[in-house]
């Protein structure tokens with residue numbers, strides 16, 4: 263482990279360390295795919311009075327394992343630093359996620375004929391947003407989540423929840439208590455767990471012989487095809503292909519059975535695994551597509567790495583041309599994506615004036631690393647910039663329609679991903 267460099271060279275405070283072997287298969291041959299430079303933690307917004315305080319920066323680079331083809335970040339950041347910040351995330355506040363989860367739960371109950379003798383276990387169960395659908399239908403559940411606030415909210419609505427990190431230890435303890443899971447679910451957690459073998463071993467231990475486990479996670483093919491490099495940050499340790507997942511599950515006696523592409527979060531996969539062999543035609547087709555595209559080899563990812571470098575260069579040129587013409591630029595959306603993009607772009611200080619965000623908890627703070635002030639969206643009416651760079655490009659349509667007045671008054675929208683461009687909008 264190293265001592266991190268800090269933004270203003272003040273006292274070093276935090277620790278991280280570069281991996282020497284693949285976290286999944288242990289192979290030492292790791293090839294660099296994309297180096298995004300030294301970056302702050304993407305969610306760590308700064309308080310205005312902390313300008314003089316050092317801000318830890320960590321190398322942000324993704325490497326490919328030449329043995330199993332798993333794309334992963336090159337650094338381990340100590341979990342107390344990575345997850346030590348208090349940013350409570352309650353799934354129940356996201357309407358689209360609630361609808362998506364409810365239909366998933368209803369489908370599973372129907373297909374698996376779940377009843378009072380079954381047990382549905384969800385890892386990273388948050389505030390019970392998914393499991394409550396099973397509880398309503400009298401199917402026994404257990405949530406497992408280390409985040410105390412959301413877990414207590416789940417317990418309060420009748421979703422039993424174990425406040426802990428899931429892995430082999432917890433799974434063994436539950437089996438010793440006589441429990442066995444008919445269905446196990448883990449949505450948007452597979453990419454975050456550093457000790458991935460211990461995590462998957464937990465599924466192998468707790469899952470019933472005839473049970474099924476389902477995982478939803480961002481699919482690396484979507485990341486590459488949409489050039490969404492700004493979804494790379496330290497909390498996202500892994501970027502999975504089916505090719506990389508098969509040996510990981512296989513090591514623990516689990517088989518890939520089915521996969522489905524989902525539109526949620528800009529392109530995800532829902533993968534089904536069990537202790538039984540057998541693949542659906544859909545899964546086989548996705549795996550054939552991966553082979554054809556070369557997701558098991560370095561060329562596919564290296565080409566992505568070159569696209570990202572080109573994107574950075576094009577973005578710098580586009581924004582600097584605008585500034586050279588005396589026009590002003592602001593950015594929209596102070597989310598993690600934006601932090602990765604702006605820190606990687608490394609623009610001259612006066613390129614972007616400020617960032618606006620609708621979230622009142624973010625207003626008044628500063629973007630990590632680049633330290634741009636975050637202002638309320640009203641600023642776009644009071645003193646509009648000439649150009650507005652939309653950082654959460656996956657919500658660009660929604661933002662454009664919300665900010666119709668900005669456009670009506672001559673403002674121009676820009677976005678950087680999949681390539682830097684001016685959005686042409688009919689007046």
Ligand SMILES: [Zn+2]
Nearest residue numbers: 284287327330
């Ligand atoms: Zn590997």
